[in-house]
Amino acid sequence: MIKLEHVTKVYKKSEGPAVADLNLHIGKGEVCVLVGPSGCGKTTTMKMINRLIEPTSGTIFVDGQNIMDVNPIELRRNIGYVIQEIGLFPHMTIAENIATVPLEKKWPRDKIRARVDELLQLVGLDPNIYRQRKPRDLSGGQRQRVGVARAMAADPPVLLMDEPFGALDPINRGKLQNEFLRIQKKIQKTIVFVTHDIDEAIKMGTKIAIMRQGKLVQYDTPENILNAPASNFVINLIGGNRTIKQLNLIRVGEMMKEAPPVVELSAPTVKARELLAARGKDLLFAVEKDGRLAGYLSPQNAREEGQVADVMQEIPNSITPDATLNDALSEMLAFGKGFVCVVDEGGKPVGLVTLGTLMKAVGGNDNNS
Ligand SMILES: Nc1ncnc2c1ncn2[C@@H]1O[C@H](COP(=O)(O)OP(=O)(O)O)[C@@H](O)[C@H]1O
Numbered sequence: 001m002i003k004l005e006h007v008t009k010v011y012k013k014s015e016g017p018a019v020a021d022l023n024l025h026i027g028k029g030e031v032c033v034l035v036g037p038s039g040c041g042k043t044t045t046m047k048m049i050n051r052l053i054e055p056t057s058g059t060i061f062v063d064g065q066n067i068m069d070v071n072p073i074e075l076r077r078n079i080g081y082v083i084q085e086i087g088l089f090p091h092m093t094i095a096e097n098i099a100t101v102p103l104e105k106k107w108p109r110d111k112i113r114a115r116v117d118e119l120l121q122l123v124g125l126d127p128n129i130y131r132q133r134k135p136r137d138l139s140g141g142q143r144q145r146v147g148v149a150r151a152m153a154a155d156p157p158v159l160l161m162d163e164p165f166g167a168l169d170p171i172n173r174g175k176l177q178n179e180f181l182r183i184q185k186k187i188q189k190t191i192v193f194v195t196h197d198i199d200e201a202i203k204m205g206t207k208i209a210i211m212r213q214g215k216l217v218q219y220d221t222p223e224n225i226l227n228a229p230a231s232n233f234v235i236n237l238i239g240g241n242r243t244i245k246q247l248n249l250i251r252v253g254e255m256m257k258e259a260p261p262v263v264e265l266s267a268p269t270v271k272a273r274e275l276l277a278a279r280g281k282d283l284l285f286a287v288e289k290d291g292r293l294a295g296y297l298s299p300q301n302a303r304e305e306g307q308v309a310d311v312m313q314e315i316p317n318s319i320t321p322d323a324t325l326n327d328a329l330s331e332m333l334a335f336g337k338g339f340v341c342v343v344d345e346g347g348k349p350v351g352l353v354t355l356g357t358l359m360k361a362v363g364g365n366d367n368n369s
């Protein structure tokens, strides 16, 4: 879908090239993450793909077309672009911001309105609340969501994302990463994603392109880069704890165990004891009437008489199936429990991850036993 052939960019003749003889093929539907230290040429590479910067030499093809044969404005309308500072227009509403490209493409008003609402839904913002707001009335994370929605507005086949979540705190960044991966599963765009954070690269990429001083030093799947780093430079970039980083590659939904049996908050504890005995389990989930997770019970908790609501323990943390096993580990460590509950988007229990689950996941990568 995107092909760079012998692409070089020299800004100043007195300095070395910012990008040097770069060859990169990005397949349709791939998320190619460009990663490497500051100044290695990631942004330059990305901006050459939508002609914000023109290469000094070499050729770039998008969807089979040499981009030098395409009108740059037309080219950019078909390539979504998301940057860290988002670049929302402050005087325009969220709806107007998202509608920028569809308006340029002269879509009918009804179609634009419907598309704006669809996109706000997709990125998790209620259209009725956010459509008419101005960017300044949104949090950083919400603005970043709008930035993503705007880039996707006219449904371009290609998205370029330059450190899109770089300005967010770690918790919001993790959330947005997971949401974005969920969205990508649906929309299957070809994405070039820039980051300097190797953990983000491992998590987001189907392929990772590691750059150093304008050159490509390794281009492979996250698995292969972790298992077979091509040089000491790559080893240092990956850093310590390669085993733990492998947990970034695995989604909770792929490995989670069946959720424990559930018991309603209003039920008497004798019901909980019966369930534990009948199923031979040592954990029960307590749920609200509508099925949402409220807490958990151990056999000790269930021994007391009373209502489930009185004896259950609160659940401080839960995760969704699209989180990574590394997220699961962080939650376990943060809250000092050997398990974390998995809930769906509506908060209903769908599974359980334990330390055992994590051991099994990383154990699969070494065959000593
Ligand atoms: N407009 C510019 N003029 C001159 N040099 C630039 C310009 N933009 C980037 N550079 C230089 O090119 C190199 C690569 O920059 P950049 O692509 O922004 O790296 P990255 O995104 O990986 O941090 C750096 O040495 C940077 O200083």
Ligand SMILES: [Mg+2]
Binding pocket: 042, 043, 044
């Ligand atoms: Mg950059």
